[in-house]
Amino acid sequence: xxLATLALLTGCGSGGSTSGGGGGALRVDAAASLxxxxxxxxxxAKFQFAGSDQLAFQLEQGAQADVYASAxxxxxxxxxxxxxxxxxRVFATNSLVLIVPRDNPGHVAxxxxxxxxxxxxxxxxxxxxxxxxxxxxxxxxxxxxxxALKCPAARVVSEEQDVKGVxxxxxxxxxDAGFAYATDVKAATGKVRAIPIAADLQPTVQYEIAIVLNAxxxxxxxxxxxxxxxxxxRDALRSAGFVLP
Numbered sequence: 001x002x003l004a005t006l007a008l009l010t011g012c013g014s015g016g017s018t019s020g021g022g023g024g025a026l027r028v029d030a031a032a033s034l035x036x037x038x039x040x041x042x043x044x045a046k047f048q049f050a051g052s053d054q055l056a057f058q059l060e061q062g063a064q065a066d067v068y069a070s071a072x073x074x075x076x077x078x079x080x081x082x083x084x085x086x087x088x089r090v091f092a093t094n095s096l097v098l099i100v101p102r103d104n105p106g107h108v109a110x111x112x113x114x115x116x117x118x119x120x121x122x123x124x125x126x127x128x129x130x131x132x133x134x135x136x137x138x139x140x141x142x143x144x145x146x147x148a149l150k151c152p153a154a155r156v157v158s159e160e161q162d163v164k165g166v167x168x169x170x171x172x173x174x175x176d177a178g179f180a181y182a183t184d185v186k187a188a189t190g191k192v193r194a195i196p197i198a199a200d201l202q203p204t205v206q207y208e209i210a211i212v213l214n215a216x217x218x219x220x221x222x223x224x225x226x227x228x229x230x231x232x233x234r235d236a237l238r239s240a241g242f243v244l245p
Contacts, residue, residue: 024046024216024217025044025045025046025217026042026044026045026046026066026067026217026220026221026224027045027046027047027048027064027065027066027067027216027217028042028045028046028047028048028065028066028067028068028069028224029047029048029050029055029058029059029063029065029067029068029069030047030048030049030055030067030068030069030070031049031050031051031052031055031069031070031071031129031162031163031207032049032050032051032162032163032164033071033094033130033162033163033164033181033183033184034049034069034071034207035047035049035164035187036187036240037236037237037240037242038069038228040236041224041227041228041232041233041236042224042227045224048065049162049164050161050162051124051125051127051128051129051161051162052070052071052072052074052075052128052129053075053127053128053129054128054161054162055068055070055075056068056070056075056076056078056079059079059084059085059212060079060082060084064214064216065212065215066211066212066215066216066217066218066220066221066224067209067210067211067212067215067221067224067225068085068209068210068212069091069207069208069209069210069228070088070129070207070208070209071094071129071130071163071181071205071207072129072132072133072205072206072208073088073090073206073208074129076088076208076209076210077208079210080210083213084212084213085210085211085212085213086210086211086212086213087210088208088209088210089208089209089210089225089229090206090207090208090245091207091208091209091228091229091233091237091245092206092207092237092242092243092244092245093204093205093206093207093242093243093244093245094181094182094183094205094207094241094242094243095181095182095197095202095205095243096130096133096134096137096179096180096181096182096197096202096203096205097179097180097181097182097185097194097195097196097197098110098111098177098178098179098194098195098197099166099167099170099177099178099179099180099185099192099193099194099195100170100176100177100192100193100195101170101171101172101173101176101191101192101193102190102191102192102193103173104176104193105173105176106118106119106120106176106177108176108177108195109195110195111137111138111141111197111201113154113177114138114141114151114152114153114154114177115145115150115151115152115153115154116153116154117150117153117154117155118176119153119154119155119176119177120154120155120157120174120175120176120177121152121154121155121156121157121175121176121177121178122156122157122158122159122160122165122166122169122170122174122175122177122178123135123156123158123159123160123166123178123179124159124160124161124162124163124165124166124179125159125160125161126159128160128161128162128163129205130162130163130166130179130180130181131159131160131179133179133203133205134179136203137179137197137201137202137203138152140200140201141201154176154177157174157175158174158175163180163181163184164184166178166179166180166184167180167184167185167187167188167191167192170192171188171191171192180192181205182194182241183240183241183242186240186241187240206245207242209225209228209229211225
């Protein structure tokens with residue numbers, strides 16, 4: 001009777017969540033732009049959302065996590081070479097847009113407006129994927145101008161540690177413009193306006209996910225990666241505005 005009761009209790013609570021296994025919740029370190037979609041996929045997991053570079057550095061310093069998801073292949077591939085994560089895999093792509101406050105006080109109409117010295121601009125910090133992608137766009141745009149002198153002339157007044165910081169600065173009207181992922185604009189509907197950027201200026205934005213090699217909850221980590229890359233995850237990513245590989 002006791003054995004039967006124990007077996008019944010063991011079977012309870014083993015529903016659809018990827019969390020658990022080995023004690024405690026699954027720990028996922030992920031790029032800030034994945035906040036909404038990842039929390040929707042597994043509300044019971046423990047998440048840390050930040051810049052991909054910052055999270056990678058923490059893993060290199062011995063931080064404990066089970067899954068690492070980045071907005072750039074640069075950091076997962078580096079961690080893989082250092083034997084800190086299993087082989088990464090691409091699970092989504094994205095694009096960048098120029099964002100402005102809803103009332104657009106700086107009268108920013110596109111990348112050309114960044115040649116105006118009165119425009120206050122926010123970027124992701126160097127090393128933060130959204131910041132590196134934005135600088136590639138600016139470099140490509142300026143190289144196409146007849147005169148690249150003082151291009152851009154806009155003043156970079158803030159460099160943020162993740163894309164959420166960029167969006168917050170713009171939404172609060174502290175700056176006139178910033179570069180963010182298209183998906184983050186969708187999440188900030190009504191607070192900012194998006195100005196498209198031409199396809200030939202867009203960098204390749206790929207998201208990669210990997211299981212941490214010393215994951216405490218390895219089975220749960222495998223389930224989470226399978227969830228993200230499976231049909232339910234792909235549907236959620238598509239609904240959030242990501243493009244599937």
